[in-house]
Amino acid sequence: MKPVAISMVLDWLRAEGLLQDVAPQAVLRVAPSTVITGFASVDLAGPGDASFWVGDTVKNETNANGFASSLLDSVRTGLLFVPQGLMPAEKVAVASGKEFAPGVGCIVPVENPYHAMVCFLEKFADSFAGGECAGDVTSGSFVGSGCAGDVAKSARVHASAVVEGRVGENAFVGPGCVVMRGATLGAGCVLEANVTIYPNVVVGEDCVFQAGAVIGSRGFGFYEYEGRRRPVPHLAGVRIGRGCSFGANTVVAAGFLSPTTIGDNCHFDSFVQIAHNCRLGNNIFMASQSGLAGSVTVEEDVELAGGAQVANHLTLGKGARIAAKAGVTKSIPAGLTVSGFPAEEITVWRRSMVRLRQMGQK
Structure with missing residues (x-):
């Protein structure tokens, strides 16, 4: 995965008009050393992840909403998009006597956190998905084009299959199957025919x-x-x-x-x-x-x-x-x-x- 410095993310947000520096506290907090290496929903995010929070609302299809503000003390994500005007940092301090989401490295208020997260993924997700080719193919029956996968010696791969990911020991990949780059197939797995991973x-x-x-x-x-x-x-x-x-x-x-x-x-x-x-x-x-x-x-x-x-x-x-x-x-x-x-x-x-x-x- 290719790390993305938080300064690069903020520059991109400004260039896209997603971050408007019209208020003294346009960014609630910036930890300059923060490096984003992935993404996750707010309840599962870690120090290197980007995530978003829309406030105390019902869940929707992202399974990331509805996370109560009272639970933000436990969040440890590196970058968190939050709604503009939700609660400026100074108001949070007055209201609760403590810092807002203390475990978050960088808190960025935006007009629409959901949309900002989608734009972030569209811009930077290639840095997180798949990686480079894992290695050379060791199974003689492999036929494919482009990036070759990492196939265990005991695995069997049909000549018509395309394997760009990893295939474990004693696995079988049948005719017409595709194992894309960044996928991992465990030992002993069977893909019968025309299966796509x-x-x-x-x-x-x-x-x-x-x-x-x-x-x-x-x-x-x-x-x-x-x-x-x-x-x-x-x-x-x-x-x-x-x-x-x-x-x-x-x-x-x-x-x-x-x-x-x-x-x-x-x-x-x-x-x-x-x-x-x-x-x-x-x-x-x-x-x-x-x-x-x-x-x-x-x-x-x-x-x-x-x-x-x-x-x-x-x-x-x-x-x-x-x-x-x-x-x-x-x-x-x-x-x-x-x-x-x-x-x-x-x-x-x-x-x-x-x-x-x-x-x-x-």
Whole structure:
């Protein structure tokens, strides 16, 4: 990754008109030694990361909003975009008797923190994604063009596959597969045919991907700025644990600032959709045509039957069961089984269906 000095970021912000030096405190704090080496959502960001905060508001598709100001004392990010006029530093000091977000290296008020973060990614993200070629190919069956990947000697790669990332020991990359630069495929993984692994995807050991699976593609996210909708860059990739399986034509979208994550021993049928910023625990099972909208949290041992759909920013508690074709519009407590649309506890739904049939027969 190519480090970016904070002075370079501030110069770029001024040149783009995103930082207006019209007030004495245009920048609340600048730590000159700050170097930005990555990005993450505000709750996960570290000292070298850029992030943003929009104030005490509800979450949206970024999964980075809704972070209460009272929690900013724990933030340790290097660069934080905040709303202009939110709370000047001197007012914060008077109101609380302490420094605003003391662990943040550089606090930059802007008109629209979300938009500033997107512009930052569009300008500097190439410095964070992928890196240079990892090394020469050691598998004799590799055929590709351009940047060659790092393929373990025991791995098998079909002649029609293109590998620019890393492939671990005893892995198999089948015909027509693509492992892009910046992707890592763990030992013992199997890509059956026409599987695409995008940059910044890290797959653990012994995972299986059936034909047509796509991992790390851009999420379906947009935001409105100056009267039009603009696409959100999803560059944080995907992290997958060990022993997972992905059915034919299943899609896992990349995260915005923090990766979409999947735990160990998760299994997905064909045509499953896992949207950007979702966080899945261990032992998740999703049957064919089920899907998760953006920023859904799925705790361990959850099962979704065929065609079940979950709206964004919800939580499915540990051991929850979602019946076939259910539409989940609110978070589900641990251990509960739900059905119908909108989804409700399954015995309640069954009684409702009986009553509806009885009414229809009158």
